Amino acid sequence: MAWVLNSLVSILLLTHQVNSESISEKQALLTFLKQTPHENRLQWNESDSACNWVGVECNANQSSIHSLRLPGTGLVGQIPPGSLGRLTQLRVLSLRSNRLSGQIPSDFSNLTHLRSLYLQHNEFSGEFPASITQLNNLIRLDISSNNLTGSIPFSVNNLTHLTGLFLGNNGFSGNLPSISLGLVDFNVSNNNLNGSIPSSLSRFSAESFTGNVDLCGGPLKPCKSFFVSPSPSPSSSVTPSKRVSGKNSKLSTGAIVAISVASALVALLLLALLLFLCIRKRRGSKDARTKQRKPAGVAHTSLTNVDLPPGASSSKEEVTGTSSGMGGETERNKLVFTEGGVYSFDLEDLLRASAEVLGKGSVGTSYKAVLEEGTTVVVKRLKDVMASKKEFETQMEVVGKIKHPNVIPLRAYYYSKDEKLLVFDFMPTGSLSALLHGSRGSGRTPLDWDNRMRIAITAARGLAHLHVSAKLVHGNIKASNILLHQNQDTCVSDYGLNQLFSNSSPPNRLAGYHAPEVLETRKVTYKSDVYSFGVLLLELLTGKSPNQASLGEEGIDLPRWVLSVVREEWTAEVFDVELMRYHNIEEEMVQLLQIAMACVSTVPDQRPVMQEVLRMIEDVNRSETTDDGLRQSSDDPSKGSEGQTPPGESRTPPRSVTP
Template sequence: MTITTLFLFLFSFLIHRPCIFAFPQNPEVSALFAFKQSCSSDPGSSLASWNLTTDPCNDTWKGVTCRNGHVDRLILEGLSLVCHVGPLTDLPYLSVLSLKKNSFTGPVIGLDLAMWRPHLKLLYLSHNQFTGPFPHAILALRHLRRLDLAGNRLSGLIPPQIGNLLPNLFTLRLENNHFSGEIPMSIAKMAYLSDLNLSYNRLEGKIPPRLFSFPQSSFFGNHELCGDPLQHNCSNRNFTSDPAVVSRRERNKWVGIVVIAAALAALVVILVLTVAAVLCFKKKRKKGQLGNVNQGTAKKVQETETGEVMVFFEGCEEFTMEELMRGSAEMLGRGVVGTTYRVVMEGRGGDKGVVVKRVRRERRKEEEATERKVLEQMGGWRHPNVAGLRSYYSSADELLLVFDFVHNGSLYDILHRNRGPGRIPISWSTRLKLALDAARGLAYLLGESKSNNISHQHLTSSNILVDSNFNALISDFSLLTLTSQPLLYSPQSSDVYNFGVVLLEILTGRTTEDGMVDLPKWVQTVVREEWTSEVFDVELWGCKDMEDEMVALLQIAMLCASKEPKDRPKMTVVCKMIEEIRDRGSRSRSRSRSSQSPSLTFESSPCLSEDTPTLTSS
């Protein structure tokens, strides 16, 4: 064979067999191409762009997205593909996989998902024809946030330990399968779970109490399920047909009755002793003291014959109305309640002065008692995250409310003022602290006002104040009840919704004034099927190590801003969820602080006993 003939042979070989030389050292390309070759049906030629002569990270391969040169996302939805999932388990950097609405078949349980453990967060395999039991290998994916296996033919029990092994799930969708048995109690331990659907399976037994907050649609189609939120009564139901279990229950019933009777007798004795001890101790307690929260009481009341009243609450230095009127005043703004001034009285309060709100109202005689009751209640609020009322002046046509002056203005100012060059970005840890402070303050106020159904009615970032230590304080709570304008009844759940919008402002850096009437709807539009970093404020884009915390707070915000009031959590629950984000983030950063870049190291110090760094936005 001549040299020319040999050259032509090799040239022809290279043209017809390019795959031998295309990206020979890239196992991710090999895994993707092995997946393509496993497909027995691709009716739309959707994978035709998967060509080994091209780079999948140059946005030329359909559904493939890369990050830092590695395959990060694979989105192949609604393509009627019939392929084997196995080759995709060799993609070690995959964080998002969506194969929903295809025609994949066979069991998933035999797959080795070890290579997905470090990065996979979103897994969508819904609306295929997968069979067999729940794939237990998924339980090892500790970073998983969303799991959607709905609309398949999976059967057997839902793993009892699913909530313990996947505690960070936001979404768990198992509807329209053949799962049987009871709902695992561990699901109720998922602190961030906001999207749960177990409908149309063969589940039985009582729904765990902590899942009562989910809608009925999450459990429909399971005829043997009972309890809230379903209307099926659990009484007189045996949730097992095993005779041995039923017999054991009957025997244990009488044993239980005897034990309960003995316990009740002991409890009566304990209660008697406890009541006696409480009555003795009660005399020594300071009224209203509870941890860091102290109830204020009226210190002094000045009342004239013409009906003018000036009341000073605990912690407020007394002054006269004449001194207040002589002080230098600076108007801070006008709002729905009235006009707000900063007043510096000569020789009192230093340079800070006080804040005076002049409330718009035309009080009728029969409203005097109600108004005074509301003001007395406001003066009794004492909490580190509440801007407490210090004093008020009331006459027939005037109502002035006096508060402490807060140095850094409002949360709105901190987040949105002076955007652009020269602005000092607000760090993630500071934003999380402000969110937790505001949640604590609102939870306290809603708890204190629950008996008379008072709510804020106008919670925005503008009436969440930020003091010199970067503590957030809720202000203007219930002030609308003092105005002359007619108000519709505003349930406390509306305050939870508005708090969710405030959280979205903290996360996105956007306001409802950015041409968007509905900030939650905008976030849903951007996020669509998955939580992506594009929704976050540009000032947070450098905080990649905290992205999990940001995503978790985003989930809480959307839960608070649920369309249906019954789907919104209590503020006490919101506080606990945000505290959990803070605590887990603090533990994680303390373990890795020595290896972090200084630019990505943030101190989170929301506790009142700790020193909080002072940050100033210019």
């Protein structure tokens, strides 16, 4: 009996202790909420458990708060001291995309269990917070796009578990410290850093350092030598002064006259040469227009010379839409920047840029353009545009207003009779098509399951945003239009362009991805977008391109090939061979396959809407998630990826896969 009583007392004491810890953390959250203005009202019910509040996640027994995610909730002002710093068991803290200001609180040093900290896109100021350098368990730190200043401290090396460090778009200055961490992702672009890039960071691409004009070395331009020229010897500097004396130190009258006459003759010769060059240039410009244009056979050239469409102008005067003559200057077509733009260059800067062909698609050709000041953008030169200038500009205004992390923003556009240009950010990691179908030789790094899930979710988020918020049909969903960040987050590109082209032409832009009804109606819809996205999911699962002729039967498309394999017998042939090395993913692959097959239903009304597709994919995602609700591969990158083959007998077919 005594033992039973002691047990009950222990349980009561333990329960009291858990409740008191929960109450303390709940009070810390309420302090933060009451003292921090927020535009989007958070539905936090004080009478309810904090574990049930929006953006709050607790551990399994609800005893402590492990995650607080409040991105884009309109938080304004400073984080009050004694609030979030009391959540000592926190693993993930995301306050990104708000308007928080002031210094990052010093009591963040109490968050010793924190693994992910996302404070990007706020208005934090002050120097690099010393409190953060004490968080030894941090894996990812993003404080980019704030107003932080001062130097980047060497004490960043205290964060021994850090794999991702993002400090771009701030006002950091001074030299970059030598950071000897196992970083996978790193970015300090658009700061005021100077000096040479340490050898420990030189492995990262130039995009990680751009926007720091005084930074050199590594992937950037070589640093200038600081060695000065040798000084002249004492003898050579003294001897001439001894030789010049008396009358020799002054020029005679005859010498002065001779020099004057020679100078006049040289001036006349230069003037005559200048007149000759001007006349020759005027004649040459007329002849140049009749010459055949230079083909785009070189890797780098300027945009005025690359792959111009038939009938397009090759001179800068014609491309910019200007002319000077008896009638005066015609209407000048300018490069139009969308709102919230981050670039400051004009059309002439763009046309002078060094250009490299990235790819030729059905809607046009894409170029990587490097401007003189070092800015890199992508210029898409559209072809076969049927829209008028007014229709073109109206559609571009709609597209230019779309802002979402998983939709690549349109930065600028240009329209003239012969040229239609779009300007986007450059994504150095490339497209999903290149990553998935690139060389599969011995040097290839396989695309693992977690990253494929991350790609599927972020692409679905971008497309759902286009459908729901922007009310825009994409119209051209395919793997080459899914662009990648270094962390495998995606950006959807080439959206909203369908209205610029004729509906009477064959839908070759969707070859391999088009819904059956598009072949008949020539019109794309929300439902046809869902079909194309379903094909994209099958591409991620099978590793097969919808356009390739390796599906076993000539003329069969990817959805029908998958369905035929599933119906005949359940084998591992459906899934990409690169996925066979991972354990415990069979159930998730089957679930994603079911979602994909629902999307590619031949009957449009039987397909789910895009926001429902997104919800289903997120439900498949496993529990270990990052700030955006996405799991990372592992704290140990090698875990579960070397020489592991799942047992075949554990794989079971889906119970209901319908075409």
